[in-house]
Amino acid sequence: MKTKIGLIFSVLFFQVCFAQNETRKPLHGQVVNDSLTLESGYVLNINSQTRTFINANGLFDILAKPKDTLLFSSLAFQSKKIVLTEKNCQERLFLVQMDLVNNELKEVVVSNGLKVNSLGGGSQRFVDKKFFDDEKSSPKNRLMPADGTIENGMDFVRIFKDFKKILRKKEEVKEDFISDVAFSEYVKINFSPSFFSKDLSLKEDEVELFLLYCSNDAASKKYLKPEDRFMLMDFLITKNKEFKRIATFGK
Known part of the structure; x- marks a missing residue:
């Protein structure tokens, strides 16, 4: 009985540790274009089913983790989809280049x-x-x-x-x-x-x-x-x- 309880405790412990490692953290980013400044739009995290606004100067903040898929959309610009990497999530300011509608x-x-x-x-x-x-x-x-x-x-x-x-x-x-x-x-x-x-x-x-x-x-x-x-x-x-x-x- 004690062995089973110990096993259950160990499993729960590792699950909690794993969940902590998988916790999403704030991702600070900016959507940019060579010709125009983006001042509005949306960023959507497919995996967490959350979205946020693109504010003045193309800045945005959203909770994310590596391998999350982000969708970017703004009027007059071509929508974009990005799968985040470890490097993306570690950047102080994650830059996303968006092109004008073709x-x-x-x-x-x-x-x-x-x-x-x-x-x-x-x-x-x-x-x-x-x-x-x-x-x-x-x-x-x-x-x-x-x-x-x-x-x-x-x-x-x-x-x-x-x-x-x-x-x-x-x-x-x-x-x-x-x-x-x-x-x-x-x-x-x-x-x-x-x-x-x-x-x-x-x-x-x-x-x-x-x-x-x-x-x-x-x-x-x-x-x-x-x-x-x-x-x-x-x-x-x-x-x-x-x-x-x-x-x-x-x-």
């Missing part, structure tokens, strides 16, 4: 047959430039269905390949980063802005962070064919419920 990516969207038309009152809707007809009707431009999706959504594989060419012009870029960017763009061009603002109740500056959060889930790559857009919508709604539960620390 306009060439938008050109890929347009050249593949999608056009965005601005309407009165600040609202927007997407119009597919392709025309369809049948035996009895003349060609007509079909507008976005009421569910918020774009009819005959674009080919994700084609977008991925085009983005890959663009993002790898200057330097070597990882496949998962290209996949994250392609997923975000694919969703944005297949769903109207009102879907994010009204159906998902997301703020404008939360959309990129939310999409990067979704792309981190391997299941996000299962619904990227035009015929799967309703399943993709269901996936986004489910992920939004998770996203809303993430604890946010104020400024």
